[in-house]
Amino acid sequence: MISTPISMRAHAIVAIGIVTAMLSIWWLAPLTVRNAFVARLGIIRGQLWLNEGQALTQKPGASETEMQSPFRIAVTLGPANSEAWFALALATERNDWIDGRATAALKMSYYTGFNVTALVAPRLELLVxxxxxxxPELRDILTRQxxxxxxxxxxxKPAIxxxxxxxxEINRRxxxxxxxxxxxxxxxxxRSNH
Structure with a gap:
């Protein structure tokens, strides 16, 4: 008789453990799936903001602030997107001598995708x-490129x-x-061609 209550307790403890584990999985699984979904959504949203910024650059009369904003959002949502960093560098190039934002964005474009073939030529033109x-960091990037x-x-080579x-003139030398x-x-x- 004594073995039956212990057996019932053991079964109850196992049942409680199983229910707890199942509840944990039920509560935590959506978070994991949600995080992956949100991460993917962020990358997609970043690409959409990049597309929006590129469309604004074609719009006549768009202000610099209007053009820079979508690119800033794009790099926030997709910080590993070298194309977005390059677009931000182009959008901020005009005032780089004041704040250095274009230079910083250009560096990030190289750091996040140094060998992205489609960006080699345009980035090299901006770099020089x-x-x-x-x-000296930009000089090193130029040398490596x-x-x-x-x-x-x-x-x-035509990109060079x-x-x-x-x-x-200094950069040509x-x-x-x-x-x-x-x-x-x-x-x-x-030299013979120039």
Whole structure:
């Protein structure tokens, strides 16, 4: 007789444990699923804000603040989106000499997607319009980008030519010195065309 109540207690404890575990799973599973869903939704929303910002850049009469706002939201929602960081850098380029926001956004674009092929040429053109003399980090980024183009992506060499055309005089000299170290033959061809 004594074994029956102990057996009933054991069964009750096991039943309570099972119910508690099931309730925990029932309450926690939606949070995990919800977090994943919200994260995916944030990335999608970030891309939508990026698209909105790009549409605003085509709109005549849009103010700088109007154009920058969607890109700021896009990088907040998708901080690993190098295209969004690049778009923010372009939108803030005009006042970079005042606050350095374009330079910071350009760096983030490189950090989040250095080898994104579609961004190599336009980012390189923006990079050579920045103040490379004041910012050794940007000089390092330029050196690495040139090295990658010359060693691993020679089909992107026209991007170097286009960037050189839009570079400041000081930055042109920097590009020439880097090309002399990396690929003298390309530099010779490059100089004969300019």
């Amino acid at each position: 319009r920045t103040d490379l003399v004041r910012d 040139l090295r990658v183009i010359l060693t691993r992506a020679p089909d992107l 030519t286009a960037a050189y055309a839009s570079a400041t 920097f590009i020439e010195s880097e090309l002399a170290d990396l690929d003298q033959a390309f530099l010779d061809t490059f």
